[in-house]
Amino acid sequence: MPRSRKQWWLTVAEQREWLTFGLAHAEMPFEVVVAALQELERQFAREARSPAERLHLKRLTALTAVHEAFSHMRPWQDFGPWLRRIRRLGFPTLWDRFHVSTLYVQALPSFREQAAAAFAMLADTERRVRRLPQHRPSRQQMLDGIAHARREATRHGIEPPQER
Numbered sequence: 001m002p003r004s005r006k007q008w009w010l011t012v013a014e015q016r017e018w019l020t021f022g023l024a025h026a027e028m029p030f031e032v033v034v035a036a037l038q039e040l041e042r043q044f045a046r047e048a049r050s051p052a053e054r055l056h057l058k059r060l061t062a063l064t065a066v067h068e069a070f071s072h073m074r075p076w077q078d079f080g081p082w083l084r085r086i087r088r089l090g091f092p093t094l095w096d097r098f099h100v101s102t103l104y105v106q107a108l109p110s111f112r113e114q115a116a117a118a119f120a121m122l123a124d125t126e127r128r129v130r131r132l133p134q135h136r137p138s139r140q141q142m143l144d145g146i147a148h149a150r151r152e153a154t155r156h157g158i159e160p161p162q163e164r
Contacts, residue, residue, distance in 0.1 A: 012044050030072040037061050062086035063096055070103040076111035094128060098142045101125040102149040109156040119160040122146060
């Protein structure tokens with residue numbers, strides 16, 4: 001009896017979770033983590049039934065790679081391509097856009113020359129978050145996270161560019 005798509009996606013999530021947990025626990029280098037994520041993506045892409053499922057797998061890999069690049073304090077040569085990839089593929093949710101934009105700003109001490117682009121992405125995310133209804137708790141959580149990212153950048157002497 002074939003698995004339902006819900007079961008398949010649960011398997012994808014579980015395998016990704018175990019992989020990232022195992023690699024983090026083993027303190028593997030960034031390159032090894034990314035290679036393992038890409039291999040897992042290829043494995044599940046063969047089982048995907050539609051282009052939309054393959055696209056979502058690519059998005060998940062890119063999101064995780066950006067997070068890993070941030071947590072490993074990687075230079076722009078490692079962070080940038082994954083950031084460009086997730087922006088090109090599109091963010092699955094506003095939470096993912098929020099997460100990536102705040103990581104981008106907080107990672108600026110590693111590549112200060114990207115400050116203008118990082119703060120522009122953060123401002124775009126903030127505009128999108130402010131469009132959410134005020135009664136939603138996630139709205140305030142995201143606004144607090146955006147403020148925190150700005151404070152972290154300021155703490156490292158990186159100021160947002162002045163608006164004209």
